[in-house]
Each structure stands twice: as C-alpha cells, then as structure tokens.
Amino acid sequence: MIVLAAMVLLTDQVSKFWALSALSDGERITVIPQLIHFRLLLNPGAAFSIGEGATWVFTLTAAAAVVGILYVARRLRSTAWTIVLGALLGGAASHLLDRLFRPPGFAQGHVVDFIDYGLFVGNVADIALTGGCALLLLLSVRGVPLEGVAGKEHPSA
Template sequence: MRRYGWMLALAAAVLLVDQASKYWAVSALSDGERIPVIPELIQLRLTYNAGAAFSIGSGMTWIFTLTAAATVAAILFMGRRLRTASWTVVLGALLGGATTHLLDRLFREPGFAQGHVVDFIDYGPFVGNIADIVLFASCALLLLLNLRGIPFEEEADQESASEPARTSAE
C-alpha cells in the first residue's frame, strides 16, 4: 500500500502542476496570440482541443471523456498491486495525466462531459500542455519497462509456483 500512496502523490502533483499551468495560460494568453519561448522551436499559444492528439475526433468529445474515466478507474485498480518503484512512477504519471484531462473534459466549456482540453505549449506542428508531456514520457517509460522485461508485480516464489497442488489422496 505504500507504493499506492506514492502513485497517488505523484498523480496529485501532475494534476496540480497541469491545472495551475492551464489556469495561468487561460488568464495570461489571448486565444491565438503567440509568445516565443525558444524562437522557432517553442512558443506559448492558447488553444482549446475538443479532440484527442492532433485534434483527431473533435466531434466525439464524450468518447474521450469515457475513455479517460475508464483509464483512471483501471489505473486505480491496477495500482493496488504495485511492487516496483519504476511501475509506481509510470502509473502515477499516467493517472495524473488522465485525471487532469478527465477534469478538463468534465468541467470546461462548452459543457459537462464535452469540455475542451486547454493546450498552450506550441512545438511547431503540435500544441499541448504539461499533462501531454507527462503522458508521453510515462508511455515511453512504460514501453521501456516492457522491453526490458521489468515485471509489474514481483513474481511469486518460484518453488511454490512450480510445485503441483497436492490432493488429500496423495
């Protein structure tokens, strides 16, 4: 349960940083205004995304709301079995990113379960937010953990796992 607490703490940190940065962006940036951070590489530009990545599926916001809710529920369920620090970080980051996007979908304009995600970090062809960066990094780490064969849960004791169950007739 200690790892579960760390997962929740990381998720809360991601949620707070992302929502605070979105609050700042909405209050400080005009829709469409571009502020160079690193000229010709990164700019700040306020946009509202009704779809998924690259604004795909803009007319199906409710599907993204349901998907985010299911993802949050699945991570909360799976997180109870955490046994390694690396998977704790991955699930905590994924939970934070999914939760903050879910909150945007639920409570931002134009209405409940149809809200648009606030994006303001413009990387050329892409515009995103802090949660997007965290989600991308945690998915990359998830892939790396899988490629390296790092198990989600600690394996059961090999002896007890390999012994056949004894029956009372033996």
C-alpha cells in the first residue's frame, strides 16, 4: 500500500512540476483531439472549483483522509483493498501537500490541475482518487473484507 501511495504521490507531484514549468496560464495543448488537453489551472476549491473560499476545509479533510487510511490499513490482508487504499492514500497525500505548501500560503494552497477532459480539469492524484473510489465501491458491494477472504492468505503490502 505504501509503495503504491508513494508512486501516486511522486508521479502526481512530478507531473505538476512539469505543468507549472511548461504550461502558461490559459495555454491549451492538445493531447488527444476533442478529448484530452493540457491546460494549467490552480484550483483553490474541490472538484469543479466548488468551495473556493474554504481551502482550509479541504486541507483538514485531506489530512483526516490520510490519517484515516493509515489507521484502517493496519487491518489489511486483502490485495484488492491494499490497492484501493494505496491509490486513495497517494492521491489524498499529494493533495494535502499542495494545500499545505503551494501558494497562496500554508494550509490554503491551490491544487495544480492540468489534465483537461472538457467537463473538468484534474491531475494524476484525481485519477488515483477516482479509480480508488470506484474500486472501493465495487469491493464494498461485493462484500470483500479488509482482512481478505477466509481461508486464504493475502499479502498486505
């Protein structure tokens, strides 16, 4: 779980560094015509820039998510849940770093978004969080326990 989380965090932060250095505000680079573009956006809010004036709330939420995932991870024995929690931890930790250390100031930083899907603009952490949430729902609906399947051993990364 920690290895996956570190990979997500590192990939997200490196890609954001690239976006900040390579993209100017308002510039749009086509990646897949009429589907995906690169466009720099500094987001003080949540998805769709909701809650722009409450950046500190998102900082606290990300911190709580990181702590909560680390607490729950102590019980992990399921490979599938290890992947879910690794993706969620990496995405939440990367967003927390943005909120804590990016301008305009401590605990009020803006998240760097640059992958433009047309309806919204996101980043690698958003992809990990969305994928992690989708898999979380699937595992929950199927009743897969954190501790793994009875009678089978699963490594807990």
